[in-house]
Amino acid sequence: MSERAKPLLEARGMTKKFGGVLALDRVDFSVNAGEVVALAGDNGAGKSTLIKIISGVFPSDSGELRYGGERVSFANPHDARDRGIETIYQDLALADNLDVGANVFLGREPMTRLFGIVPVIDRRRMREEAAKTLDTLDIGLDRLDRPVRALSGGQRQCVAIGRALHWHAKVLIMDEPTAALGVPEQRKVVSLIQSLKARGVGIIFISHNLQDIFAVADRITVLRRGVNAGMRNTAETNPDEVVRLMVG
Ligand SMILES: Nc1ncnc2c1ncn2[C@@H]1O[C@H](COP(=O)(O)OP(=O)(O)O)[C@@H](O)[C@H]1O
Numbered sequence: 001m002s003e004r005a006k007p008l009l010e011a012r013g014m015t016k017k018f019g020g021v022l023a024l025d026r027v028d029f030s031v032n033a034g035e036v037v038a039l040a041g042d043n044g045a046g047k048s049t050l051i052k053i054i055s056g057v058f059p060s061d062s063g064e065l066r067y068g069g070e071r072v073s074f075a076n077p078h079d080a081r082d083r084g085i086e087t088i089y090q091d092l093a094l095a096d097n098l099d100v101g102a103n104v105f106l107g108r109e110p111m112t113r114l115f116g117i118v119p120v121i122d123r124r125r126m127r128e129e130a131a132k133t134l135d136t137l138d139i140g141l142d143r144l145d146r147p148v149r150a151l152s153g154g155q156r157q158c159v160a161i162g163r164a165l166h167w168h169a170k171v172l173i174m175d176e177p178t179a180a181l182g183v184p185e186q187r188k189v190v191s192l193i194q195s196l197k198a199r200g201v202g203i204i205f206i207s208h209n210l211q212d213i214f215a216v217a218d219r220i221t222v223l224r225r226g227v228n229a230g231m232r233n234t235a236e237t238n239p240d241e242v243v244r245l246m247v248g
């Protein structure tokens, strides 16, 4: 196999049980650099479970994860993030009480020394660097010193995407990113996804909105009740066929 054909991230035979529920049964999945792969499926199909395994939230019962061609396992989400896998969860995982700059740096704050002695968080640097990154996204956030709580759903989503961009994520996982957004905000998120893709980021996009999926995805992987139900190139399928795969 040539280097180019190797997926950036690949899950093979992923299996996960929660008590008596078989949430995933030998599921295969992959994403290449610069590719957007949608993960589609009805409620309970196992989409979130699969991406939680990939992003280090919990281990699988069996199956293997390959990243950049080598076998990996992530102990926790921090570990996955350190390796370049950023995840934007349904609930966004932003800290409401902190400002935009602080959210871009959440958990990785730059330090400076007060009077050259006392270590403190370098807030000015945080804001300047966050501003630079968010500028390139053209999100139209005028002030970065506002708490994230004061932002709209779409702006919050954009801050989370900005964080992925700032830290040079290689893989960005988005679990239902457009679910709670109005139409203009959905468009913005879709256009940000396209610019990340152009930078070579591999994107896993979970949604049950087929319009969004067809707007951004190169490939669609469908799960149904914990198993692979089909995989299609977006250009070679249509929403009707994807729905049929989803419901079986
Ligand atoms: N933490 C958990 N504990 C118990 N059952 C879970 C847990 N997470 C998911 N499940 C179950 O696993 C199945 C797949 O869920 P999930 O991955 O959230 O599906 P989706 O994201 O496609 O809607 C469902 O039956 C769900 O109830």
Ligand SMILES: [Mg+2]
Residues within 6 Å of the ligand: 047, 048, 049
């Ligand atoms: Mg889910």
